[in-house]
Amino acid sequence: MFRLIFRTWHYSVAFLSQLFDERADPRVQIEQAIEEAKRQHGLLAEQAAAVIGNQRELQLKIARGNAELDRLDASTAQALRLADAARSKGDQQGAARYERTAQLLATQLAAAQSSLSDLRELHERAAAGAAAARRAVEQNAFTLQRQMAERSKLLTEIEAARMQERMAEAINRIGELAPAANVPTLPRIQEKIDRRIGRGAGRLEIASNGVESQLLEIERAVVDARGEELLDEIRRREGLAPVKEE
Numbered sequence: 630m631f632r633l634i635f636r637t638w639h640y641s642v643a644f645l646s647q648l649f650d651e652r653a654d655p656r657v658q659i660e661q662a663i664e665e666a667k668r669q670h671g672l673l674a675e676q677a678a679a680v681i682g683n684q685r686e687l688q689l690k691i692a693r694g695n696a697e698l699d700r701l702d703a704s705t706a707q708a709l710r711l712a713d714a715a716r717s718k719g720d721q722q723g724a725a726r727y728e729r730t731a732q733l734l735a736t737q738l739a740a741a742q743s744s745l746s747d748l749r750e751l752h753e754r755a756a757a758g759a760a761a762a763r764r765a766v767e768q769n770a771f772t773l774q775r776q777m778a779e780r781s782k783l784l785t786e787i788e789a790a791r792m793q794e795r796m797a798e799a800i801n802r803i804g805e806l807a808p809a810a811n812v813p814t815l816p817r818i819q820e821k822i823d824r825r826i827g828r829g830a831g832r833l834e835i836a837s838n839g840v841e842s843q844l845l846e847i848e849r850a851v852v853d854a855r856g857e858e859l860l861d862e863i864r865r866r867e868g869l870a871p872v873k874e875e
Contacts, residue, residue: 655787659780666776670769677762684755687748694745701738705731 712727 680762687752705734
C-alpha cells in the first residue's frame with residue numbers, strides 16, 4: 630500500500646512538472662536557468678577564493694617560519710660562540726650556561742624546522758587545490774559565457790517562432806473573416822451589374838420586336854424617302870447636277 634501511494638505521488642509530481650514545463654513561458658525559464666548558473670558560478674568562485682586564500686595564508690606562515698629559522702640558527706650559533714669564548718677564558722660556568730642556551734635554541738630550531746616542513750607539505754597540497762580551483766572557475770566562467778550566448782540565440786528563436794505563429798494565425802483569420810451584413814461584397818456587386826445588363830438587353834430586344842417599334846421604322850423610312858425627294862427638287866431648281874452614289 631505504501632509503495633502504491635509513493636508511486637502515485639511520484640507519477641503525479643512528474644505529470645505536474647511536465648504540464649508546468651509545457652505551459653511555462655520559455656523566456657522566463659531561460660532567465661531562471663541563467664540566474665541559477667550565475668548563482669552556481671558565484672558559489673564556486675567563493676569556494677575557490679577560500680582555497681586560494683588558504684594557500685596565501687600558508688605562504689605567509691612559511692615566510693615567517695623561514696625568518697624564525699634564520700633567527701634561531703643565528704642565535705644558536707651566537708650562543709655556541711659565546712660558550713667557546715667563555716671556555717677560552719676559563720669561565721666554565723659561563724660556558725655551560727651558553728651551552729644550555731644553545732641547546733635550548735637548537736631544540737626550538739628543530740621544532741621550527743619540523744613545523745615548517747609540515748607547512749610546506751600543506752602548501753603543496755593547497756597550491757594544487759588552488760590551481761584546480763582556478764581551472765574550475767575559468768571553465769565554469771567559459772560555460773557561463775556559452776550559456777549567455779545560447780540565451781541570446783534561444784530568445785531570438787523564440788521571437789521568430791512567435792512571429793511565425795502570429796503570421797499563421799493572421800492568415801487563418803483572413804479566411805474566417807466574413808463581411809458585415811450591410812456591406813456588399815465585390816462578387817455580389819458584379820452579380821447585380823450583370824443582372825441589370827441582362828434585363829436591359831432583354832427589354833431592348835422586346836421593344837425592338839414590338840409593333841410600335843415596327844411602325845416607327847416605317848414612319849422613319851417614309852420621312853427619309855420624302856427627304857430625298859425634296860433634296861433632288863432643290864438641286865434641280867438650283868441647276869445643280871445630281872450626286873452620283875458610289
